[in-house]
Amino acid sequence: MRVNRLQLANYRNLSPIVLEPGPRVNVIWGENAQGKTNLLEAIWLFTGGKSFRGSRDSELVAFGETESSLIMDFNAQDRDQQASLSIRSHRSASLNGIPLNSASQLAGRFCGIVFSPAHLTLVKGGPEERRRFLDAAYCQLRPGYLKSLAEYNRALAQRNTLLKNLRSCRDTSGTGELLDVWDQRLAQSGCRLIQARLRYISKLGPAAAEIYRGLSGGREELVLDYQSVLPEPVGEEMPASQIASLLYRAIRDARDADLAAGFTTIGPHREDMKVSIAGLSARMFGSQGQQRSAVLALKMAEATLLREVTGEQPVALLDDVMSELDQSRQDYILNHIGDWQVFVTCCDPDALRRLAGGREFHMKQGRLI
Numbered sequence: 001m002r003v004n005r006l007q008l009a010n011y012r013n014l015s016p017i018v019l020e021p022g023p024r025v026n027v028i029w030g031e032n033a034q035g036k037t038n039l040l041e042a043i044w045l046f047t048g049g050k051s052f053r054g055s056r057d058s059e060l061v062a063f064g065e066t067e068s069s070l071i072m073d074f075n076a077q078d079r080d081q082q083a084s085l086s087i088r089s090h091r092s093a094s095l096n097g098i099p100l101n102s103a104s105q106l107a108g109r110f111c112g113i114v115f116s117p118a119h120l121t122l123v124k125g126g127p128e129e130r131r132r133f134l135d136a137a138y139c140q141l142r143p144g145y146l147k148s149l150a151e152y153n154r155a156l157a158q159r160n161t162l163l164k165n166l167r168s169c170r171d172t173s174g175t176g177e178l179l180d181v182w183d184q185r186l187a188q189s190g191c192r193l194i195q196a197r198l199r200y201i202s203k204l205g206p207a208a209a210e211i212y213r214g215l216s217g218g219r220e221e222l223v224l225d226y227q228s229v230l231p232e233p234v235g236e237e238m239p240a241s242q243i244a245s246l247l248y249r250a251i252r253d254a255r256d257a258d259l260a261a262g263f264t265t266i267g268p269h270r271e272d273m274k275v276s277i278a279g280l281s282a283r284m285f286g287s288q289g290q291q292r293s294a295v296l297a298l299k300m301a302e303a304t305l306l307r308e309v310t311g312e313q314p315v316a317l318l319d320d321v322m323s324e325l326d327q328s329r330q331d332y333i334l335n336h337i338g339d340w341q342v343f344v345t346c347c348d349p350d351a352l353r354r355l356a357g358g359r360e361f362h363m364k365q366g367r368l369i
């Protein structure tokens with residue numbers, strides 16, 4: 001996957017811009033508020049995703065204008081392609097001259113991963129951040145997983161409604177039978193989530209560890225562990241039926257607690273992935289640089305796994321990744337990240353002195369100079 005050319009008009013603060021990046025590392029540098037993140041965001045939109053800043057489509061259009069136009073020439077599936085986006089209150093897209101029903105249909109045609117400082121919550125934040133990452137990453141590999149997630153969430157919502165109703169009603173006769181149906185359903189759908197996450201982490205772990213080793217110059221080891229709610233250890237080879245019966249047991253054991261709480265206290269919606277560096281929890285004890293490096297390693301490992309399945313290496317969009325990293329970690333990002341196309345933004349022009357190959361672009365007041 002490679003961006004050959006990007007042309008933007010009326011996009012955020014960017015003047016009509018043409019970017020012709022190189023095949024490896026591209027550094028976009030400049031002072032604050034010049035448009036560096038805006039440029040990465042524009043590339044990201046071609047993955048079919050929403051803005052990684054959480055902006056609405058209408059906010060992407062340059063102030064005072066009615067429509068943005070973005071055209072990207074890229075290489076994917078061994079051929080040169082062109083995608084275009086036009087943005088008003090919402091986006092419309094076309095690929096190789098053919099209009100798409102929605103911009104999200106670009107997903108899978110152009111692939112990227114993005115790191116922005118907001119993603120530090122992946123290590124620093126609560127378990128839901130890591131579950132969301134795992135589930136979204138696995139969905140990219142196996143789109144059918146979305147259905148399993150929806151089934152589990154539906155069963156969970158219905159069981160929670162029942163628990164809430166039972167808590168407020170005095171007549172508890174028949175409670176067991178009613179709940180039993182939902183316990184079974186939760187275990188049946190939940191086992192697929194546990195199995196998927198176990199499989200994903202078993203691949204993500206070694207890939208992230210290797211990248212982290214590169215970042216830290218081999219001085220620290222990163223380890224990922226799935227923290228399951230099951231009463232016994234499980235492995236990625238375990239059949240779904242066995243995981244389902246363990247999960248059913250865990251849910252049954254928690255029934256009194258669930259009835260008292262009025263919601264489901266145990267299940268895949270309560271699991272976590274522990275990220276350890278040099279044997280310590282990165283969330284609790286990691287330094288700023290370690291946490292940043294860990295998030296970067298997770299994101300890049302996600303891209304590595306995507307390449308294994310799709311055969312295409314996604315482009316990496318690394319926004320403001322360099323700050324808080326020491327020189328050797330910066331050097332790894334700039335010069336040893338491997339043979340894929342990377343876009344890095346930074347404020348400090350000193351970092352460029354360490355750039356051995358690659359290209360640099362100076363962003364000033366929405367212009368590349």
Ligand SMILES: Nc1ncnc2c1ncn2[C@@H]1O[C@H](COP(=O)(O)OP(=O)(O)OP(=O)(O)O)[C@@H](O)[C@H]1O
Pocket residue numbers: 011012013014030031032033034035036037038039059060061062063320347
């Ligand atoms: N729709 C828009 N139209 C015009 N300007 C906009 C629009 N949306 C955002 N901007 C402006 O774009 C400017 C540059 O934003 P951007 O986040 O890309 O800066 P940056 O170079 O990444 O800065 P930093 O180094 O601080 O991260 C902001 O000051 C913002 O006011």
Ligand SMILES: [Mg+2]
Pocket residue numbers: 036037038319320345
């Ligand atoms: Mg920025």
